[in-house]
Amino acid sequence: MNVEIALRDRTYEVALGEGVRHEVFDFIRESCPRAKAVVVVTSASLRAQPWFDFVHEARVPVIEVPEGESAKNFSALEALCEELAQHTLSRDDVVVSVGGGAITDMVGFAAAVYLRGIEVVHVATSLVGQVDAAIGGKTAIDLAAGKNLVGAFHQxxxxxxxFETLASLPERERLSGMGEIAKCWLLEGRDVRSLKATSLAQLIEMSVALKATIVGEDEFESGRRALLNYGHTLAHAIEALALARDADELRHGEAVAIGLGYAARLAHALGRVDAGVVVGHDEVLDMLGLHRNVPRDLDTMDIVRAMGHDKKAHHDLTFVLAGAHGFEVVAGVDPETVARVLESFRGEA
Ligand SMILES: NC(=O)c1ccc[n+]([C@@H]2O[C@H](COP(=O)([O-])OP(=O)(O)OC[C@H]3O[C@@H](n4cnc5c(N)ncnc54)[C@H](O)[C@@H]3O)[C@@H](O)[C@H]2O)c1
Incomplete structure (x- = not known):
């Protein structure tokens, strides 16, 4: 199945399915006839996976970058750009990222800035990468001051x-992807009763189709694309606080799941939705195996302050919330209500 991201002269497709990785280099040959060089960028552990066969078959050079989030910094970016230069990559050539969201983010950013922009193809191998990170053209690396603070839009x-690459994905990474899938299921307003009968492939397709529609309407996040941040105000805050002490404590999608449970309660407390919406959120999260426990030893007021620092919040407390007219971005939410609902949410655990 192919899903189109409709962006006028930059329209492209997301190819989904079992074995689609074997189409990568034929696609590049056909769509980039002027390309003389193609290089693949991945990590050492991913290079050792059985599904990396498609790169071996193509006999293209492979550049290794650090694992996961440790690839998203200036020193790894600089090393990668130096290697691209050593392979004498020109503006007609193509770089292929193979990995989770960290690698597609970092390689996407390198492709945006190397020679002021070269073509990039993403082979997303994690669930987060497939349903979210690799799609939509947002690329970034991290700063000490926070995640994704330096980046560019580069489709x-x-x-x-x-889907075959997901066979080797660790369980926690799979669950993290489920957090983003839960977000898409809830944004779509789908019924929890049909969730059980929906395969993982169908869940991925639904999430990609939703992101495709929203990115097609609002490529640069000046409006509707912000809805994809549903659950993310609390998620980003607890992720940042947890990350400051232990990188392994909380995966992004786990934090998003907690944020979704909280956003439903906040919407209810603000009189935007009835209690049934809270129950519906909890049922979806439960069915996807996601918990709603804010890490115990984080202080509620520290979390509220961190939510105010969210880079999308414009210096106040901003949430995507359900309401009578669907989901919308709600700015300037009263901090006392935010803290009270958070305390009571934490008390449920
Ligand atoms: N650009 C965007 O729109 C966007 C959206 C969401 C998330 N992100 C970014 O994506 C990153 C998170 O992505 P992620 O959750 O994929 O994490 P990740 O890329 O750090 O990968 C997590 C771990 O899974 C491993 N892995 C990936 N695929 C595997 C496979 N098939 N088999 C075995 N191991 C595999 C990786 O090597 C890594 O150790 C964050 O940096 C986040 O900021 C970006």
């Missing part, structure tokens, strides 16, 4: 989401 030529 790929195509994204490949091969």
């Amino acid at each position: 790929p030529l195509r994204v490949f989401c091969d």
